[in-house]
Structures are given as structure tokens and as C-alpha cells.
Amino acid sequence: MGTEARTICVVANPKSGRNARDRAAIGQAMQVFGPAAELRRWHRGDDLDAFVRRAVADGFTTIVAAGGDGTVMGVAHALLGQDAALGVLPLGTFNYFARGLGLPQEPEPAARAILGGHRRRISVGSVNGQLFLNNASVGIYPSILQAREAIYERWGRSRALAHWSVIRTIWRFQRAKPLDLVTDGVRQSLKTPLIFVARSAYQLERFGLTGAEAISDDRFAVFVARGGTRWHLLRTAWRLATRRVKVGEDVDVISARDVVVETGKRRPLVAFDGEKRRMAGPLDFRIEVGALVIIVPDDADRVDA
Missing domain, CATH: 2.60.200.40 (Tumour Suppressor Smad4)
Structure with missing residues (x-):
């Protein structure tokens, strides 16, 4: 069935606009998505949860996190329990979550895999209510x-x-x-x-x-x-x-x-997932069953990590 470009909002972190490599990668992915997709960058100090939910409220049903595992985790946290799906444009050092899905690591093939992919609901972990993927x-x-x-x-x-x-x-x-x-x-x-x-x-x-x-x-x-x-x-x-x-x-x-x-x-x-924060003890880890919808690549686009 695939993902329609008009449903896609690409969410990028502030550093991606200043980093030449990431800026070029996002540009290449946006060319694949076409003009119907939208790119939004949040700024340091913004509430990422509110930023992502605003995109969902604006009608986007596929939110593509452009960044490393920390950025992907942050966007995923905002999508917990929602019908909007998480896509991943991997730009980090390790990209464990994207590699685990079999997503290509280059921006243009990754964007094509998102367009050709399908939705899947998965379970995720949380600690004191904070989602983590890895x-x-x-x-x-x-x-x-x-x-x-x-x-x-x-x-x-x-x-x-x-x-x-x-x-x-x-x-x-x-x-x-x-x-x-x-x-x-x-x-x-x-x-x-x-x-x-x-x-x-x-x-x-x-x-x-x-x-x-x-x-x-x-x-x-x-x-x-x-x-x-x-x-x-x-x-x-x-x-x-x-x-x-x-x-x-x-x-x-x-x-x-x-x-x-x-x-x-x-x-x-x-x-x-590569981030850190002080949390009130005790630390309560739970499985959030079926709480997140993601875009996974079809077999034709899947790569071995």
C-alpha cells in the first residue's frame, strides 16, 4: 500500500540545520518525498512532544524522525498511543533502531523505503513513563x-x-x-x-x-x-x-x-537510547504493549545491517 508523501512531516533536530552532512542528507530525502511532504525543525528549548503533536494535529499521519537514536526516541515518545506512524531517516552514529528495521542507511534509499513501506504496531519499553526503543x-x-x-x-x-x-x-x-x-x-x-x-x-x-x-x-x-x-x-x-x-x-x-x-x-x-536524565526513584520499567505505530520497509527495500 505504501505511504503517501502528502501525509509525511519530517521532523529534524536543531543541529541538522547547521551540520552540512545532515543538511545534505535531509535535502536528498526531501527530493525523494517530493513537494507534498513537509520539513519542520524544532529549536533548542522547544517542547518536542508538543512540536510533534502539533504536526499530527495539522493532519500529518506519518512523522519521520530525521536524526540518530535519541531523536527517533524523542519523536516516538510523542507518538505513544496515537494512530500516526513513526518513520525513520537515520542520521546518527549507530542508528540501532533503524538498522533493526532493515532500513537503508543512505538518505535516498531510506526515503524510498518509507514511501514503499507499511505500518506496523509494536510494543516498546518505558522507564518511569519515558519511552525507549533500544x-x-x-x-x-x-x-x-x-x-x-x-x-x-x-x-x-x-x-x-x-x-x-x-x-x-x-x-x-x-x-x-x-x-x-x-x-x-x-x-x-x-x-x-x-x-x-x-x-x-x-x-x-x-x-x-x-x-x-x-x-x-x-x-x-x-x-x-x-x-x-x-x-x-x-x-x-x-x-x-x-x-x-x-x-x-x-x-x-x-x-x-x-x-x-x-x-x-x-x-x-x-x-x-543515548540520552540521559535524572529520574525519581524507584525506577519502574514496563512494556507498553502495542503502543507505537511504525513504518517498516517492504522486503524489496530491506537491507542487512
Whole structure:
């Protein structure tokens, strides 16, 4: 059936207008969509939820998020529970959600895949009401994101610098903190540097991790890092990069539909799809069943990530 161009509103973040690569990519995609589609850029300080919902109120039924995983997550959050569909024009460093859908990474083929794609309703994860598409976590990973942002600000964005931010943060790591983890009503008291709650089967497969079955069953794959020293973390990071993480030695994996994390902090720092924010504890992770409509490519447009 496909997507009519007149139903499309492309939503781009403020940086896309200043970044020559992203600006060119959006321009190429808009040429494929044609003049019936509309491009809107929100500005720093704008309420993205309100911005997206205004586009829906204006009659657009396909909202294309032009950006990386963080932008896609933000637009998806605004579309929770609505009939308007999320499309993705991948412009980020990793693009896990887009790759998981089999979307082309180049702008013109991606735009054609959106035009030729079809709608599908999917389940997504949330933490304290905040949607996430790929993962959310508490512990050392939010600190890694802080270091990554500082490095990106100084040197620009690249995968090599993203990996360097991991090493730098682990090297400064002090000790694992105690917390309580409740999965489907079962409570555990733990000392761990990281709780990682996954919802992307593609991301798990990319790093050679188990848990894809839980994702397809509308559950979370919850990874609990073992070991409390920087050496343990460096070893786990190396094994993750080389797809050799060992369940029971480096991490424990739990399949659960409802997850609560109690860190003992009033407002712990939480990472979700490359973004981070302090949230009121305890942290309540839920599966939002069938809450989001997305555009997925037809087989002819699908690519291997």
C-alpha cells in the first residue's frame, strides 16, 4: 500500500540545520518525498512532544524522525498511543533502531523505503513513563554518555571516540553500588556497576548477546554486570567489543516483563537510547504493549545491517 508523501512531516533536530552532512542528507530525502511532504525543525528549548503533536494535529499521519537514536526516541515518545506512524531517516552514529528495521542507511534509499513501506504496531519499553526503543540503564553507562558528550563537543562525533569514552569512564570507575532489583515480583539485593535493560534484538545480536527471544516475546532482556572493579569492567567491555561476553561470568541475564530498580538515591541518573536524565526513584520499567505505530520497509527495500 505504501505511504503517501502528502501525509509525511519530517521532523529534524536543531543541529541538522547547521551540520552540512545532515543538511545534505535531509535535502536528498526531501527530493525523494517530493513537494507534498513537509520539513519542520524544532529549536533548542522547544517542547518536542508538543512540536510533534502539533504536526499530527495539522493532519500529518506519518512523522519521520530525521536524526540518530535519541531523536527517533524523542519523536516516538510523542507518538505513544496515537494512530500516526513513526518513520525513520537515520542520521546518527549507530542508528540501532533503524538498522533493526532493515532500513537503508543512505538518505535516498531510506526515503524510498518509507514511501514503499507499511505500518506496523509494536510494543516498546518505558522507564518511569519515558519511552525507549533500544535500551535503558542505570550505573556506569550513564556516566559513559556524559564522557561521550564532552568528547564529541571537543572533537566531533565518531565511533572511535565513542569507544574511547567507554575506556576513559571505566578507568575512572571506583566501586559498584548496592541496589535492589525486582523482576516480575522477585527481589534481589545486588552490588553491580550496571543494570542494562534491553529492547533491541538487533543491538543484542550485534554484540553477540543472548536475549533476542525475550524481546520477541514482549519482554525485557535485563543484563546485570558481574564484578565490581575497573579490571572486571575493562574485560567485559573488551569481550563485548569482540562478541565474547560470557553469561554467568561477565553478566547475568534475566527475562522479565516488569522491572523495578531501587538504587537508594532519590534521583538516579538514567540513560535511555543515548540520552540521559535524572529520574525519581524507584525506577519502574514496563512494556507498553502495542503502543507505537511504525513504518517498516517492504522486503524489496530491506537491507542487512
